[in-house]
Every structure is written in C-alpha cells, then in structure tokens.
Amino acid sequence: MFANCWLRIGRRDCVITFGVRLVKLLLAIAFGGALGALGRYFVSIQISSWLGSNVPWGTLIVNVVGSFILGALYEAGTLVWQPSAELKAFLTIGMLGAFTTFSTFSLDVLLLMERGAWVTAGGYAFGSLFLSVLGLIAGIILVRGLVA
Numbered sequence: 001m002f003a004n005c006w007l008r009i010g011r012r013d014c015v016i017t018f019g020v021r022l023v024k025l026l027l028a029i030a031f032g033g034a035l036g037a038l039g040r041y042f043v044s045i046q047i048s049s050w051l052g053s054n055v056p057w058g059t060l061i062v063n064v065v066g067s068f069i070l071g072a073l074y075e076a077g078t079l080v081w082q083p084s085a086e087l088k089a090f091l092t093i094g095m096l097g098a099f100t101t102f103s104t105f106s107l108d109v110l111l112l113m114e115r116g117a118w119v120t121a122g123g124y125a126f127g128s129l130f131l132s133v134l135g136l137i138a139g140i141i142l143v144r145g146l147v148a
Contacts (some may be wrong), residue, residue: 010147021085028086032094040099055120056108059101060128066100071139079147100132 043065044058051057073091076082083091105128112121 024086025089028090029094032090033041033098034094034097036098039095040101055124056104059104059108060124060131062138063100063102063128064131064135066096066135068135068139070096070100071136072143074136075140075143076147079143090107 040058040062043062047061070092073096077088105125109121109125112124113116117132
C-alpha cells in the first residue's frame with residue numbers, strides 16, 4: 001500500500017493515507033496498552049489476595065497467560081486469521097505487551113535475591129521462563145487442534 005507513497009513522498013494522497021494509517025496504528029497500540037496494563041494490575045492484585053505476596057505469583061501468572069494468548073494469536077494468524085495491522089498491533093504490542101512484563105519480572109527476581117531468598121528467586125526465574133514458553137507452545141497446539 002505504501003510502496004508508491006515511499007517512492008513519491010511528495011504526493012498529497014500518500015501523505016494523507018500514511019498519516020491516517022499511522023495514527024490509527026498508534027491509537028490501537030495506545031488503547032491496547034491501556035487495557036493490558038489495567039488487566040495486569042487487576043489480575044496481579046487478585047492473585048496476590050488469593051496466594052499471598054511472598055512470591056510474585058501475579059507477575060508469573062500474567063506472563064504465562066500472556067504467552068499462551070500470544071501463541072494462540074500467532075498460530076491463528078498463521079493458519080486461519082489475517083487481522084488488520086491495527087488489530088494485530090492492538091492485541092500484541094498494545095494489550096499483551098502491557099499485560100505481560102519482563103521488567104517487573106526482573107525486579108521481582110532482584111527483590112527476592114535481596115531478601116536472601118535465593119532458591120525462591122531461582123525457582124521463580126526458571127519457572128517463569130519455562131512456563132511462559134510452555135504457555136506459548138500450548139497456545140499454538142490449541143489453535144492447531146481447533147483448526148485441524
């Protein structure tokens with residue numbers, strides 16, 4: 001769509017098309033990010049109230065669930081679904097990017113280590129990585145099973 005616009009950047013219709021499309025994309029990411037961040041907050045609060053806060057279960061769960069959803073979306077997009085660029089950005093960069101969080105995970109590991117909970121920190125780090133990758137694979141397998 002933008003190939004002609006890149007070659008002839010001075011064309012008014014290309015500048016308008018590119019500008020509107022870019023704004024739509026950025027708004028989709030921003031709105032998805034807001035929803036994802038709120039989702040992460042509410043899930044983390046609820047999980048902490050259920051399981052306590054000695055281990056950052058909320059962050060672990062949102063990372064695993066987010067990885068599962070990303071795997072399912074990825075595979076669905078590969079096999080049967082072709083979402084618009086805006087919807088794809090809304091879901092993956094916006095919602096899931098804000099819902100899951102590696103930076104919070106890293107801080108949680110550091111805080112556990114600073115408390116001297118080395119075994120818990122190691123288990124949490126390994127568990128987060130292993131279960132998140134497993135969640136991604138499970139999402140892919142689920143969609144493949146539904147499509148096949």
